[in-house]
Amino acid sequence: MAVEIDLTGKTALVCGASRGIGAQTAIAMAEAGAQVILVARSEDGLKGTLQKMPNSEKHQCLSLDITKTSEIAGSVKSAAANCEAPVSILLCNSGGPKAGPLSEADTDQLATGFQAHVLANQALLEAVLPGMKSLEYGRIITVLSTSVKIPIPNLGVSNVIRGAVANWAKTLSMELASSGITVNNVLPGYTETERLDVLVEAAAGRMGKTEEEIVALWKSKVPAGRFADPSETAAAITFLASPLAGYINGVNLPVDGGRTGSL
Template identity: 50%
Template structure:
């Protein structure tokens, strides 16, 4: 099985922590040249030092709350660098019921996720077509299969990204480009810790009690680590995954109650 990414350039968003960082590490170990994108330059420098492999690694400082700046930076980078792999990964919007959300909350989430993802795709696809190799992987959420209570804006936005992704998979397949989604379940990241704290406060429980309640819903009996989700991302980015296209792959320990 060909998992070698030597000579391939991977752009990884949200890569200074959590699943994004873990994905960057896995891709580097598979031989890819990795370009990190995040808003904190010092954290980017720190992650660069952690990347293994023999690739030439770099970073771009960009904030997804400023789509025009992101567009400028990724367009300039893509003009002089062939990009073969794009990992779209953005932190989710705050929790809350959909009915209580203000319109501007949906607009902000739509911009941070779908619009910024689209800007990145438009910038990298020309080189993917030229190289006749492309992997676009969107890290979303299992909420695209079953909505998660208390994450109204996130559920709505993630669903839009999933449908956008499926559409792109049909349009780009003839050029050797695949577009897939990885759907993390409960993964021990800063965002999950925040969700557990919120659940604990809402139900008058301790953090450990709220965490135990969450684990009870997972057939695997535990919360995953970021590197386990990153393993799925890395495989989809490899030459071996060239015929996998347009799918949503849950990495959730069997928690999602749908096919």
């Protein structure tokens, strides 16, 4: 097998594609030859990503709030009907839950997180699984957090929800492998996106430091000594989406510059 990421002929449903890691993944997958359906709420954001993709007329934007799970199946199916092939690549990715200690969270925050991540992922799965099975090829990839391995202080609700999604994915990886479908989780470390800006601002306020001090502190915790560019996370996701990664299944892959202190 040639060692080249080639997604020609494949349709990818990329969630969170209006900015950050999802946007870079939509671009990377298009560069690898995939036809991409870009999902997020912001139409302008999606159009901005589309403009950076090769063969932009080939791809389509789907403005959708994935917390409205009852709308997912219909919207995804009608977008996929205009594509050359059924969706065989699904990137489950959206915004992270609000920061704060779990002991100060209320039940609504946990329910909202579960709705936006576990239930949304399940609705996306329902929409694309028959097509993946018909192709005997599927790649389901979630974007989670290194908190799957080591809980992160002050991201209480996120820690709980990421763990639930990691278990969702692991369970599916065992159920679907015999259909040619793999399910893997990518765990970003500090990555230069709007999400990181929000977390830096919150930490600065909470710790009485400047944002520059927080950035320096966090970089000092990364063996690589820097934050990730979202295109680096996208490269890992695009590899996992490709035929090259066919025997990688049920893993949690940190893309964190070596920060996570566990095996």
